[in-house]
Amino acid sequence: MKRPITLNVNGVARTTEVEPRALLAHVLRDQLDLTGTHIGCDTSQCGACTVHLDGRAVKSCTVLAVQAEGRAITTIEGLTPKGGLHPLQRAFWEKHGLQCGFCTPGMIMTAADLLAHNPKPSEAEIRHALEGNLCRCTGYQNIVAAIQTAAAGR
C-alpha cells in the first residue's frame, strides 16, 4: 500500500506517496523529477545512481525510499545549493572527465564523498574510491585527473 513520506532532498522537504518497495532511485527520478540520478544496473555495481544520504555516498537503487525518510538526501542537482558549478563539476569539464555523461552524476557524487573525507587522495586512493562507479567511455584516466584537479584546487 502506498503511504505518504516526506523526504528532505537538496534541503527541501518533499512529500510524496510511495509503496514501501519503491527504490529511492525510482522515487527521485519518477516522482520528484530529479532525473540527474541515473540507473545503470540492477546489482548495485555501477554507481550511476549515487546520491548522498546524510552526507555520504550511497547507491540510491539499493536504498528504499522509506528507509531514507528523515535523512538528508543530496542529488547531483543539489550539489551546489546556490547554483553554479561545484569544483568537481568544473574539474570534470576541464579535464574531459566524461563522454556520454551517463555515469557522471554518480561519479561526481562519489568523488565528493571521497574529497570530503580525504582532501588530498593519491591516484591509487582515487581509483579505489571509484570501485563502485563504472564508466564505459573514458577509461577512467581523465576522471582520475579531474578528481586530482579538484583536490588540488581545494
Place this chain on the structure above:
Amino acid sequence: MIPTSFEYVRAKNLSDAFKLLGKHAKVIAGGHSLLPLLRFRLAQPDTLIDIGQLPQLKGIKKAGGGMKIGAATTYRELLESKELKALYPLIAEVTEHIGDLQVRNAGTIGGGLAHADPAADMPPVMLVLDAAFLLQSKAGKRTVSARKFFKGPFTTALKPNELLTEIQLPAPPKRTGMAYASFEQAASGYALAGAAALIAVANGMITRAELAFTGLADTPFLAPAAAKLVGTAGDELISQVAAAAVAGVEANDDIHANPVYRAHLATVAARRALTTALGRAR
C-alpha cells in the same frame, strides 16, 4: 529491478522488532544483502523490519580486553574507529575491500554476517579472531561462537525469531599478527578464494595460529591444519600447512574458477596470509 510488494516497519526498539519476526518477515539494516535479492524477486518477504536506525545496535565499544560492535554498525563506521583499528587492524584492512565506497557507507557488519555469503570477506576474519555473536529474541539472548555460526551457504545458526545484535571480539593474544589475502572475482569483487590468518608469537615460537578460508567451499571455515604451526618458528612449515589446509576440501566450481584453480588460489592465499601474519607478529 522492482521488488514484489511488502510491508515496511521501522522498528522503534528491539522488542518491536522481535514481535514482527517470523517466517515471512525479513530484517533489513543497510539493506545491501537483501535489496539485491528483492530486486530480482529471489526473495519475496511479506514484511521488512528496518532495524538500521536503532541506536542500541550501533557503535563500537571496548569490553574487557576486547571489543563489542553493534550489528547495525556500518563498514564505514568500522573504518572510522581508531580504537578498533588499533586492536584489530585486520578488521580495518578487510573492511576496506568489502564492496565499494558506497556499499561500505550503507552496509552493516551484522547484515553481512547474517547473510552468510560463502565468499564474503568478513566471516573468515571473525573465525580467526574467535568472535562470538549475540543472538536475541523475544525469549532472551544467547551467544554463539562464529565458529558455530556459519552452517552452509547463506545459512547460519540464527533462528527465524532471532536477531544478530552484537559482535563480540575477545582480546587478541599478545604479540599477534593478523593478515588477509584474497583473490577477487573481477566483476563482483567477491573472493574466488581468500584466507585470514592470525598468529601469536612468544620467544620466537608460534603460540597460536588460526587460519580460515572464504570463497573456497560452500561456507567459510576454520582450517585445523594451522595448529601444526604452534610450537614451531613457522617459516618453512607455512607452505606445507597452507597446502594441508586446502587438501581434501571440496572446492567450489563456477565460470570464474574451477575447483583445481580455486584450491590453488586458496593455498597461495593461505601461505601469503600466514607469512604476513607471522611477519607482523614478530
Place this chain on the structure above:
Amino acid sequence: MATLFGSGIKRREDPRLITGTATYTDDVKLPGLLYAAVLRSSYAHAKLTSVDVARAKRAPGVVAVYTGADLKDKLNTVPCAWNVPNCDLKVPPHPVLATDKVRYAGDGIAMVVAESRAAARDALDLIDVDYAALDAVVDPEKATQKGAPQLHADVPGNVAFTWKVAGGDAAKAFAEAAVTVEQRILHNRLLPTAMEARAACASYNPGTGQLTCWVTSQNPHIHRFLLSVMTKLPEHRIRVIAPEVGGGFGSKIPGYPDEALVCFASMDLGRPVKWTEDRSENYKVTIHGRDHVEYVSLCGTKDGKITGLRTRVYAGLGGYASTAAPGIPTILHGLILSGPYTIPNIDVTVYGVYTTTTPVDAYRGAGRPEATFLLERMIDLYARKIGIDPVEVRRKNLIPKDKFPYTVATGLTYDSGNYQGALDKALSLVDYKKFRAEQAKARKEGRYLGIGVTTYCEVCGLGPSQVAGAVGFGGGLYDSALVRVYPTGVVRAYIGAKPHGQGEETTFAQIVADEFGVPVENVEVVAGDTETTPQGWGTYGSRTTAVCGSAVKVAAQRVKEKAKKIAAHLLEASEADLEWKDGKFSVKGSPDKGKSFAELALMANVAWNMPTGVEPGLEATAFFDPSNFVYPFGTHACTVEVDPETGETKILRYVAVDDCGPQINPMIVQGQVHGGVIQGIGEALQEMAVYDEDGQLLTGTMMDYAIPRASQMPNVETAHTVTPSPVNPLGVKGVGETGTIASVPTLVNAVCDALAPLGVTHIDKPLTPARVWAAIQQAKGGKR
C-alpha cells in the same frame, strides 16, 4: 584570428551532463504516460505450447497485454538491413514477439502495458507460459555440425550464409611456403554495456496521425526507417528523437522489437508508452559482439616476409539476424585482413551461423578488432617460429609510405599512411630495446615480463554510398548538415549523425566557427531529431567526423559563398576582388572597407538589399558522400608482468600512437583513445559472455560480467602522427574504434611474450588469471 581547428577546447555538451540536467530517454515524461514491460523467454530453444495472459490482464493497473499471436498481423517482423551479396544469405522471419518458438533466452513472449513501472513488472509474473524444450546450441562451429539442433526451418545446418573473399593465390602461397603457422582463434562474445541501457518512449497523436518515438539510438534516421517497416506507419508520420544517449558502442544501432512494440502500444491505446530495459534484461536481449571461432593459417619465408593468410570463420549470429549482423564478419572483417601489411595472397571463408543465443551485431570496432587480433596474433606466432623479433617481422611487411593509395589483396584501396612513422614513435616512447634488456634480466631472476607491439590500420569513416550499395548495406553512407545563420549572426548546424559521447557538438562547432570567423559560442550543433535534421546515417564505424563533419564543412562553405555574393553586392565590388580576413570580406587593398559575417547575416535574413537573383536567407544543406573510406593507423605497445603462481597480469605501461589525420580537438581525440584502449583491455583480460550448454547466459548481470573498473586499469600514454586523408575536405580519419582494435592483440601478445620461456604459445582471451594459470600448467605438462 586563431584557428579553432586543432584546439582542445572544453566540450559544450558537458554543462548539462555534469549538472544532471540532460535528458535521456528514460527521463522523458508525458501526460498519461504508461509503462511497458516485456516477458522474456527463460528457455533458449523451445516450442511455445501456450501463453496464458488472462491473469495478467486482470491485474491492477494493467491496461493491455500483447502476445505474439495478437501482433502477428499487425506488426511486420524485425528487418535485417545488410543483405550481403553473393553469399546466399538466409534471413528467416524475426517476429517482434515469439509466435510458435523461442530461439534464445530473452526472446520476447508478451508485453504488458500498465499505469506504473511496478504494475507492469508485477503482471509479468502472472503470465503462464508452457514451453516444450528443444536442444540448444551456443557454439557457432558446433551449430553447423550434423545433428545440431535446427533453429529455423528454412536454414539447413543453421548456416545463414557462406561468404568468401580471395586475392592472389593463397593455395599456391601455402604450398610453396617455407614456414606455416596455424592457430584456432576464439573471439570471446562480449556484452557492449553502454552505461545507459536501452529505452523507448512512444507517443501517437491520433488527430494528426503522427508518431513520436524517443529512443536510445545512434542513428535516429535509420530507426525512423526501421520503425516504419515494423509498424507499417509511413516514414513521414514518424518522428524519432534520440535525446541524450548514454553510450552505444554499436548496441544502439539496430532496430529492436521493443521499440516497435511501444510504438504499436501507443497507437493502439492512444496514450504514450515507455519501456526501459533493466541491466540484466540488457545483457539478455541487447545485441552482443564478436563470437567468432576462426581457423587461421599464415605462411611466409624464413626471413619474415609474409606470403599468405587463410582463415575459416564461424561467426555466431545468435537466434536471428540483427540489423547489420551479416556485414560485420564479412565486409568489415574479411576485407581488412591484410591490415597494414603487403600480404599478397589472402583467402577467407566466413560462415554466418544461427545459434540459440542473443543476436550478435556491431560492437565497437565491429569485425575489425577480430581481423586485427588474428593477424597480430599470427604474426607473433610466426615471428617466434622463425626466431625473428616480432617488431622486425612487422616492419618488413608494412606497406611503404610512398605506395599510397595502396590496394591490398582483398581489393580495398587504402587512402594514406605512414605506418613506419607511427611504429618508430611508439618504439621510442616505450623504449623497446631497453625493455628487451630488462626482460632478459628479469627472466634470469625468474620474473616474467612481456611486451606486445601492434601495428594496425583500420577501415572506417563509412561511406561511400555507392560501395554501401555494392556490399548490400540497406542504406546510404553519406551524411548531412544544414547550416543555418540567424539574423544576428549566430549559427546552428543541424546534423544527420547522432553523437552520443564523442563530442561532435563541440568539434563541429569548431569547424563552423573557423569557417565563419565567429566565436565558437555563437555556433550550436543540433543532432538527434529526425524532424529538424536532414537525412543522415548515424554515428558508428568511426564515420561521424570524417563524413558528417565534412558535410558541415561543405555546408558552411556554401553559406560563405553566398555571403560573399552579398558582400560583393554591398561593397560594389566583384567577388574576385574580395578577400576573407579577420572574419570579414573586404576589398583587396582596402581592408577598412569590409563586411563582417554578422552584417552579412543580417542583410541576408532581412533581404533589404540583395544581389539580383540571390534568394533571401543564409543557410545551406550539404550531403557529403566521401570518395573512399578512411584508414587510420598506428602502433600500440604494452608491457606486462605476469605472476606465474596466480596467473595475474599486471600492466606496466601502455603506449598508444595513433594517426587519425589532423585532430580538430586533440583533447577529445585523446579521450576516445583512452576509452577505446580500456575497452579493448577489458576484452583482452576479463570480459566474456558465457552461456551454458543449455543456452542460459551465466554472465547475466554485472556481478559476473567484468567490465573494467578504475582500480583495474592503467593510464594510457598517448601520442600521434598526422597523415591527412585525401578523401574528405578536413583530411580527418576516425578514431573512435582504433583503441579497441589495437589494444586487444597488444595485451594478449604481451602476455604470451612474457610466458614464452615457459613454453606458452597461445591463450584464448580473455586472459583471466584462471586461464593464464591453466595455460602455464598445461605448458608444464601438469594438470589444468
Place this chain on the structure above:
Amino acid sequence: MRLEFSGSPEIAASPEQIWERLLDPNFVASVAPGVESVETVDERHYRVVSEVGVGSVRMRFQLDVELSEVVPPKSLKLSARGRAPGSNIEVNFALEIEHVAPSHPRLKWGATSEVRGTVASVGARLLKGTAKKLTESFWDRFAERVVQASK
C-alpha cells in the same frame, strides 16, 4: 544451467518400508523443504507447490511431479517440472534401493536438473551450493524419517 547431484544414504529400514514411504506423497511432502501443498492428479502424477530456498533466497515453485519406470520395491524415476516467475526448473531423479545388508539397504539416488531463467542467469553463484544442500538434506531427512516412522 545443469546441476547434477547424487547420494546413497544407508537406511535402517526394510526395502518395503522405504518403498512405501517413497510412494506416499504426503510423507515425501512432509520431509521435502518448503512444500505447501500436494494435489494428487493420479497415482503417478502430482501437483506440488513448494517454497524453496536458503537464507533470504526463496522462491515459490509450482511443480508437476511424475513417477515413471516404477519397479517395486526396487527402483523408480521421478521427474519434476516446475516454474516460478521468470524461472523454470526440470529435475529428473533416478532412485534405486540397493540391497547391501538385510534391512540396511542403501537408497541410491541421482538427480539431474536443468535450471533456466532468472535463477540461472542471475543467481548462478547462489545456486549450486544451495541446490546441493537442499537436495542432500532432503534425502538425509527422508532417510531419517523413514527410520523413525518404521520404528
